[in-house]
Amino acid sequence: MLEEVLRQLFIKSFKNLYAQEPPVQQVNFQKTRPEFEGDLTIVVFPFSKLVARNPEQLANEVGAEMLKESSLIARFNVVKGFLNLLISDAFWFDFFKTHRCVEQFGRKEVSGRPIVVEYSSPNTNKPLHLGHIRNNLLGWSVSEILKANGQHVVRVNLVNDRGIHICKSMLAWRKWGNGCTPESTGKKGDHLIGDFYVLFDKEFKKELKELLPPDFDTLDEKQQEAARAKAEDVSPLMQEAREMLRKWEAGDAEVRNLWNTMNGWVYDGFDVTYKRLGVSFEKIYYESQTYLLGKELVQEGLDKGVLYRREDNSVWCDLRDEGLDEKLLLRRDGTSVYMTQDLGTAQLRVKEYDPEKLIYVVGNEQIYHFDVLKRVLVRLGREWGKQIEHLSYGMVELPSGKMKSREGTVVDADDLMDEMVATAKAVSEELGKAKDLSAEEAEKLYHVIGLGALKYFILKVDPKKTMLFNPSESIDFNGNTGSFIQYTHARICSVLRKAAEQGIAFENEVPAGDLLPKEKEIIVMMYGWPNVLAQAAENRSPAMVANFIFDLAKEFNQFYQECSILKEEDVNRRQLRLQICDMVSRLLRNAANLLGMEMPERM
RNA sequence: GGUCUGGUAGCUCAGUUGGAUAGAGCAACAGCCUUCUAAGCUGUGGGUCUUGGGUUCGAGUCCCAACCGGAUCACCA
Numbered sequence: 139m140l141e142e143v144l145r146q147l148f149i150k151s152f153k154n155l156y157a158q159e160p161p162v163q164q165v166n167f168q169k170t171r172p173e174f175e176g177d178l179t180i181v182v183f184p185f186s187k188l189v190a191r192n193p194e195q196l197a198n199e200v201g202a203e204m205l206k207e208s209s210l211i212a213r214f215n216v217v218k219g220f221l222n223l224l225i226s227d228a229f230w231f232d233f234f235k236t237h238r239c240v241e242q243f244g245r246k247e248v249s250g251r252p253i254v255v256e257y258s259s260p261n262t263n264k265p266l267h268l269g270h271i272r273n274n275l276l277g278w279s280v281s282e283i284l285k286a287n288g289q290h291v292v293r294v295n296l297v298n299d300r301g302i303h304i305c306k307s308m309l310a311w312r313k314w315g316n317g318c319t320p321e322s323t324g325k326k327g328d329h330l331i332g333d334f335y336v337l338f339d340k341e342f343k344k345e346l347k348e349l350l351p352p353d354f355d356t357l358d359e360k361q362q363e364a365a366r367a368k369a370e371d372v373s374p375l376m377q378e379a380r381e382m383l384r385k386w387e388a389g390d391a392e393v394r395n396l397w398n399t400m401n402g403w404v405y406d407g408f409d410v411t412y413k414r415l416g417v418s419f420e421k422i423y424y425e426s427q428t429y430l431l432g433k434e435l436v437q438e439g440l441d442k443g444v445l446y447r448r449e450d451n452s453v454w455c456d457l458r459d460e461g462l463d464e465k466l467l468l469r470r471d472g473t474s475v476y477m478t479q480d481l482g483t484a485q486l487r488v489k490e491y492d493p494e495k496l497i498y499v500v501g502n503e504q505i506y507h508f509d510v511l512k513r514v515l516v517r518l519g520r521e522w523g524k525q526i527e528h529l530s531y532g533m534v535e536l537p538s539g540k541m542k543s544r545e546g547t548v549v550d551a552d553d554l555m556d557e558m559v560a561t562a563k564a565v566s567e568e569l570g571k572a573k574d575l576s577a578e579e580a581e582k583l584y585h586v587i588g589l590g591a592l593k594y595f596i597l598k599v600d601p602k603k604t605m606l607f608n609p610s611e612s613i614d615f616n617g618n619t620g621s622f623i624q625y626t627h628a629r630i631c632s633v634l635r636k637a638a639e640q641g642i643a644f645e646n647e648v649p650a651g652d653l654l655p656k657e658k659e660i661i662v663m664m665y666g667w668p669n670v671l672a673q674a675a676e677n678r679s680p681a682m683v684a685n686f687i688f689d690l691a692k693e694f695n696q697f698y699q700e701c702s703i704l705k706e707e708d709v710n711r712r713q714l715r716l717q718i719c720d721m722v723s724r725l726l727r728n729a730a731n732l733l734g735m736e737m738p739e740r741m
Numbered sequence: 742g743g744u745c746u747g748g749u750a751g752c753u754c755a756g757u758u759g760g761a762u763a764g765a766g767c768a769a770c771a772g773c774c775u776u777c778u779a780a781g782c783u784g785u786g787g788g789u790c791u792u793g794g795g796u797u798c799g800a801g802u803c804c805c806a807a808c809c810g811g812a813u814c815a816c817c818a
Binding site: 163166168171173174179181183184186187193217218219220261298301302303425450452461462463466468469470471473475476479501502503504505506507509532533535540565566569571587598599600602603604605606608611614615616617618619621622624625626628629632633636637673677681682685688689692695696698699700702703704705740741 | 743745746755757766776779781783799810814817818
């Protein structure tokens with residue numbers, strides 16, 4: 139690593155001069171600002187006190203010594219306390235020569251125990267929306283980034299396929315569906331079921347209105363809540379739904395059949411969406427099969443005395459001494475809650491995979507839940523609970539605020555993808571880009587561009603931040619966008635194609651010589667990729683990869699504008715530039731793939 | 742109210758062990774296609790980094806306080 143070598147060189151030179159060792163952690167590098175000559179800069183302020191010299195003098199002395207000690211340094215200059223080092227071209231040539239043809243530059247060999255990444259985790263009572271898109275893209279991309287960085291990753295999905303909300307859809311379908319199916323209506327299964335969920339809610343609200351006391355509006359908040367709870371309790375629709383849930387839990391054949399059929403429709407719908415989105419899983423868990431799992435753990439906790447039972451028979455974990463609250467683990471009727479089954483599924487995964495880490499990609503509204511989950515596990519003697527990591531991401535908001543299913547203010551995943559592809563098509567046609575493609579190739583291209591733009595739009599934002607999506611402004615195809623990256627790649631491919639047509643061959647050797655600023659800048663940037671990848675993995679941040687490929691693409695486009703490639707007359711220089719093109723295209727492709735973006739060869 | 746989290750250009754966002762004159766894109770304006778793909782490139786304008794203190798050679802970045810926003814604190818999942 140360049141920085142490490144330079145650090146040692148700095149320390150050695152410093153010792154030569156002043157006969158004492160500078161504190162290693164203080165020897166830090168930053169990229170030299172473009173207005174000064176140099177590649178890397180050492181800030182010498184921290185050392186000036188040590189040897190009683192002013193920073194500028196110190197930098198000059200150390201710089202001269204480093205120059206004398208190593209051929210790595212071509213030149214140096216000093217501005218105030220900043221020692222700017224210019225690395226010799228030979229170093230960059232050497233790097234370029236050894237890495238330009240590496241198929242997956244920066245990628246590490248996979249080893250070690252797996253990381254289990256859970257993401258997606260949909261409910262089967264409604265179709266996926268923009269929030270799920272963020273979740274799915276994040277989960278998938280973070281997994282890819284971890285893999286590229288040498289981690290063994292297992293992607294899992296936990297489908298919430300049971301509970302009162304599913305029963306609401308089932309009940310609505312039975313009451314008002316007239317036996318309709320995805321086939322008979324021509325609707326995707328998940329959308330069909332989602333419509334019945336909404337319908338239930340609508341009818342239920344109507345019913346509720348009748349059941350609320352006439353003076354409801356005049357009551358204070360507390361009284362209103364009580365009145366509502368009372369009305370919900372006696373609501374015939376709600377009673378029916380609850381009855382259905384009881385039958386489901388009792389294994390009632392008719393209910394189970396209906397449940398199987400309807401969930402089947404939803405899964406078919408989800409499969410289409412997942413496939414289009416390009417995400418996948420090694421294993422899918424279903425809550426209907428895991429919801430009883432945590433009970434044994436709770437019993438164990440009771441036996442050990444780390445949990446306790448109240449008089450009403452409910453079971454709790456007291457976390458007040460850790461600054462949290464008491465947490466319910468079993469209801470008074472003995473049934474389990476969300477937390478209980480999460481305890482159970484975590485235990486199951488540990489048994490199945492012996493993972494080094496469990497990552498849960500779940501929205502930031504559940505931070506508290508996962509905090510509690512970890513602590514309860516540790517109380518139960520499961521030290522691996524500490525290895526649980528909640529990768530929490532921010533909500534996607536609309537200009538009107540949060541998306542709410544019931545108020546119809548959600549951006550549907552399928553609709554959004556349709557729109558992206560349609561816009562990609564319109565833009566391509568307007569620019570006359572797809573003339574030479576067959577209809578089939580063109581459709582494929584529109585998909586790649588539309589989805590690429592969507593994925594980049596979502597992933598370029600730091601996961602933990604709330605992000606804004608404005609449906610009235612379509613996602614851009616110019617500027618800092620997925621299309622820009624793809625376009626740059628296609629452009630390079632075009633140059634490489636033309637080179638082949640003109641019979642310009644790639645040579646094994648990299649022609650020696652000097653590097654022009656634009657050529658060098660690209661090579662320097664590519665040199666930094668393994669570090670970016672490592673940072674992205676550590677921070678679970680696809681945004682870092684997105685920023686990198688944007689910077690690289692931007693740099694390349696400037697190079698492309700300033701420098702001829704095929705028309706360069708100096709054959710050595712032409713060769714070098716072609717080789718740079720080749721490496722840039724490969725790196726852009728590999729890095730963009732980590733975001734789930736496909737890279738077209740023409741567009 | 743407690744806890745967590747955010748506040749950077751008109752808008753969307755970068756800015757990660759504290760470093761030099763805070764950066765992109767969009768939008769606006771002005772240029773560049775008979776020459777390797779103009780989904781591109783170049784330039785102009787646009788900032789009290791919410792506010793006030795503190796730490797130090799140096800703070801958008803660290804600490805404290807205030808203001809504004811969001812999340813959460815369920816016998817829902």
